Amino acid sequence: MDEQPAGALWVAERKSEVDAILSRYPQKRSAVLPLLHLAQEARGYLAPEDMRVVGELLEMTPSEVSGIASFYALLHHRPKGRYTITLCQNLSCVLAGAEGLSQHLQQRLGIKPGETTPDGLFTLEETHECLASCDGAPALQVNLAYYGRMTAEKVDRLLDELKAAATNGHSEEGGDQRGL
Numbered sequence: 001m002d003e004q005p006a007g008a009l010w011v012a013e014r015k016s017e018v019d020a021i022l023s024r025y026p027q028k029r030s031a032v033l034p035l036l037h038l039a040q041e042a043r044g045y046l047a048p049e050d051m052r053v054v055g056e057l058l059e060m061t062p063s064e065v066s067g068i069a070s071f072y073a074l075l076h077h078r079p080k081g082r083y084t085i086t087l088c089q090n091l092s093c094v095l096a097g098a099e100g101l102s103q104h105l106q107q108r109l110g111i112k113p114g115e116t117t118p119d120g121l122f123t124l125e126e127t128h129e130c131l132a133s134c135d136g137a138p139a140l141q142v143n144l145a146y147y148g149r150m151t152a153e154k155v156d157r158l159l160d161e162l163k164a165a166a167t168n169g170h171s172e173e174g175g176d177q178r179g180l
């Protein structure tokens with residue numbers, strides 16, 4: 001860990017966190033997910049350089065690391081907006097109006113699912129995997145926070161709040177399960 005390539009500065013910048021993670025696991029490769037999350041926090045997504053560096057730290061090949069990363073929906077392999085809005089399109093949410101909500105979000109943001117707004121603020125995603133918030137259907141996630149019983153009006157308010165938070169330099173979206 002003495003000399004890090006410019007593409008993975010997070011390893012040097014967050015050395016104490018990297019060391020703490022590494023010390024927590026007797027089996028080195030068990031640290032792969034926490035290290036990948038650290039890399040993603042730093043860059044916003046995982047670049048090939050991150051796979052290589054994490055592999056070096058854990059004595060794994062980049063393709064082994066990449067193979068593990070590809071299993072996890074919350075690990076991203078391309079640049080994303082500051083806020084990733086993931087709208088559930090599983091049965092309970094669809095029955096509660098998720099499709100209309102999707103149309104509304106697409107219209108408000110001017111993007112399709114999988115796209116990011118030109119200002120880099122929002123990425124819209126849809127998932128057919130249940131978000132495990134069926135009691136709050138239709139549900140969505142903003143990064144790691146859950147929002148339930150969403151309506152077009154609530155979505156509008158949420159987007160305004162997120163934009164205001166970004167303008168004021170606040171880093172995070174609202175708390176878990178807001179709106180439930």
Ligand code: FES
Nearest residue numbers: 088090093130133
């Ligand atoms: S179906 Fe959407 S949260 Fe379960």
